[in-house]
Amino acid sequence: MNIENTKAQMKKGILEFCILSILSHEDHYPSEIISKMKDAKLLVVEGTLYPLLMRLKNDGLLSYRWEESTSGPPRKYYKLTPPGEQFLKELETTWTELVDAVNRTTQKKLS
Amino acid sequence: MKRTITMNLSGIVFHIEEDAYEKLNQYLQTIKSYFKDAEGCDEIMNDIESRIAEMLQGKVSNTKQAVIMADVQNVISVMGSPEEFAGDNASGKDSAEKQRNNNSSSYAHTGRRRIFRDPDNRIIGGVCSCIANYFDFDPIWLRAAFAISFFAFGTGFLLYFVLLIIIPKATTTAEKLEMRGEKVDVNNIGKAVNEEFQEFKKKMNDLGKEMQSPENKERIRSTAQKTGDFIKELLYRFFKIVGKAAAFILIFLGIVLTVALLATLFGRGTISVFDTPGNNIRFSLYELSAAILPADLPVQLLVTGLILFIGIPLLSMIYGGIRFLFGIKQKNRIVKYSANLLWLLGLGILVYVGIQLGSDFSEQASNRQTISVIQPKGNTLYLDLNVAPKNDEEVSYRHRHKIHFGGWTVVSKDENKFLLGYPTLDIIQSTSDNFELVAIKTANGFDKKEAAYRAKNIDYIITQTDSLIEFNSFFDISATDKLRAQDVRLLLKVPAGKSIFLSKRMEDIIFDIDNVNDALDSDMVNRKWMMTKRGLECVDCDGLENAGIPLPPAPPAKPE
Structure with a gap:
């Protein structure tokens, strides 16, 4: 069992969950998503985000629109699609259940 | 001071120092090579590039116009080195594929x-x-x-x-x-095949259910479409499996043929020619080409030509097979072009050799030579074939090197000479009172002079003891003369009133001799023939009728 692999696997699903929640409040372009996730220390390198966004988009959870920028190339503003919102809702319930379950099992271990 | 390069990144123009450009370019290439199999590779690359452009734009100003190495290094550290990228994405890709597997829309093996x-x-x-x-x-x-x-x-x-x-x-x-x-390993391959099969089965079931359930009848159209997709996918998978098998066969065949080619070119006695059924003669390509190729064309040239012309397609077979079998996508242009070029070179060499060889056959010349015959004391000359280079021990060894070339039979005698057979013998009426023997030797060459020289160089001997003439079944040509369609025709002139006797063995060299009895060559041997005014006439031909050939002047077959 590779610890790095396990860590990456754990983070994987959470990253998707976080991206979707960030986008649920407001549309963002990648740099904004990155800075938010960096603030939360969820993301180490920016490069990781792009393939993730691409996949979420390909799976129909996200859509984007182009917006001209005053300082630089045009930006892709990502937005949740209705299936994306549905997906996020399910993830949220799963997440709370999971946190609950994990908390319970790990605390049992401690006691 | 450093030179700068102008670079367009996502539509924004940057002046970037050469070394920094190299670094950035390498970085982008590395990322690209990693994502090349992922869906939307170009889009990911565009996003990354535009993000880099955005970051770089924050690093240049009116006073600092050029992008320098430190900027690029900074950008790379923010974006993540390819290693970090790769590590994260390897698992990402993995789960993505798993996800797609669950959707049963993917056949990818994790x-x-x-x-x-x-x-x-x-x-x-x-x-x-x-x-x-x-x-x-x-x-x-x-x-x-x-x-x-x-x-x-x-x-x-x-x-x-x-x-x-x-x-x-x-x-x-x-x-x-x-x-x-x-x-x-075998288990894994088995697993992969099984997975595909299970998926196939599932699809079939789904399809069946969908067709059967009455509430889905309105979905017939979409089912039809699904069937189309399904057949497409089925065909795709089928061809993939068949393709893998074909690739394997291709590799195997390619290797076998390559070995065969090399063995033929460099081995000894690897070319077999069937002389008579059950008796095949072996010789090597070197021996053959040394005997035929013009002296100024080295055998190695022909061998190189053959290797390139036949070998390159064979290697391409192996190459293509391995690429397909292992699913290698990278293309190597240099290899492709140089292979094509080498093949053309091989073709060129072969054409050149062919033209050179052909031009060496362009002219024919003959040489007429009278061989003195001692007149026999009796009226009959006995003709026999000297079979020496056929039956004795030493020659039966050499016989292995004998080949038929169209009408010629070649026996390599030693390194300096070839024996070529057979000469042909015709018998006509002599104008004088003596037996006369004429040898007409012909050969081909680049020009008349060369051909005539070769013709003259043909060495043909008969031996005569009293009234017995023994013809050699082969004539000698010098190895330096090469095989140039050398031929010897013998003309025996028989005076009227005198006879000849053809031994059984003469069958090998007599050729379409005109005779009164209209006997075939094979019927003429072992008989005595007398030259009459009408031509050559059989003297002891009782029973020749058995051959079914009526004698025009003679009465029909004798009653028994």
């Missing part, structure tokens, strides 16, 4: 191992270790096998070379990871 040469574990090019790694065994066995096969006509060397070209080197960490992907 964590599929790919073949790469390992630069960290190599003796020459890392070919053996990469194959051993791919199939999980100790590379030492493969190395030993290759080392041994280097001596088998150099086949091992060729194969190694081909593999070295085809199998890409693992340059990025991602590729190194893929190189060590999930085991490829």
Whole structure:
């Protein structure tokens, strides 16, 4: 069992969950998503985000629109699609259940 | 002071120092090579590029116009080095594929191992270790096998070379990871096949259910579409499996034929020609071409031409097969172009040799020579064939080197001479009172002079003891003269009133002799023939009628 692999696997699903929640409040372009996730220390390198966004988009959870920028190339503003919102809702319930379950099992271990 | 390059990144123009550009370009290439199999590779690249452009734009101003190395390094550290990228994405890709598997829209096998040469574990090019790694065994066995096969006509060397070209080197960490992907063994292959089969079965079931359930009738149209997709996918998978099998056969065939080619070219006595049924004669290409090729054309040239002309397509077969079998996508243009070029070169060489050889046959000349015949005391001359180079021990060994070339039979006598057979003998009426023998020797050459010289050089001997003439069944030509359609026609002139006797063995050389009895050559032997005014007439031909040939002047077949 590779610890790095396990860590990456754990983070994987959470990253998707976080991206979707960030986008649920407001549309963002990648740099904004990155800075938010960096603030939360969820993301180490920016490069990781792009393939993730691409996949979420390909799976129909996200859509984007182009917006001209005053300082630089045009930006892709990502937005949740209705299936994306549905997906996020399910993830949220799963997440709370999971946190609950994990908390319970790990605390049992401690006691 | 440094030079700068103008670079367009996502539509924004930057002035960037050369070394920084190199670094950035390399970085982008590495990322790209990693994502090349992912869906939307171009889009990911565009996003990354535009993000980099955005970051770089924050680093240049009116006073600091050029992008320098430190900027690029900073950008790379923010974006993440390819290694970090690769590590994260390897698992990302993995789960993505799993996800797609669950949607049953993908046939991809998770964590599929790919073949790469390992630069960290190599003796020459890392070919053996990469194959051993791919199939999980100790590379030492493969190395030993290759080392041994280097001596088998150099086949091992060729194969190694081909593999070295085809199998890409693992340059990025991602590729190194893929190189060590999930085991490829019988179980795994079985598993993969089984998975595909299960999926296939599931699809069939789904399809069946959908067709049967009455509430889905309105969905017939979409079902029809699904059926179409399904058939497409089925065909795709079918061809994929057939393709793999074909690739394997291709590789196998390619290797076998390459070995055969090399063995033919360099081995001894590898070309077989069927002389008579059950008796085939072997000789090597070198012996053959030494006998035919013009002196100023080295045999090596022909061999090179043949190797290129036949070998390149064979190697391409192996190359293509291996590429398909291991799913290698990288293309090597240099290899492709140089292979095409070499093949054309081979073709050119063969055409050149052909033209040279052909022009050496362009003119024919003959040489007429009277061979003195001692007049026999009786009226009959006995004709026999000297079979020496056919039956005695020494020659029966040489006989192995005898071949038929169209109408000629060649026996290599030694390094300096060839024996060529058979001469042909015709018998006509003499104008004088004596037996006369004339040899007409013909040969071809680049011009008349050369042809005439060759014709004259043909050495043909008869031996006469009293009234017995023994014809040699072969004539000698010097090896330096090469085989140039040399031929000897003998003309025996028989005076009227005198006879000849043809021995059984003469059958080999007599050719379409006109005679009163209209007997075939095979019916003429073992008989005595007298030259009359009408022509050659059989003297002891009782029973010739058995051959079914009526004698025009004679009465029909005698009643028994």
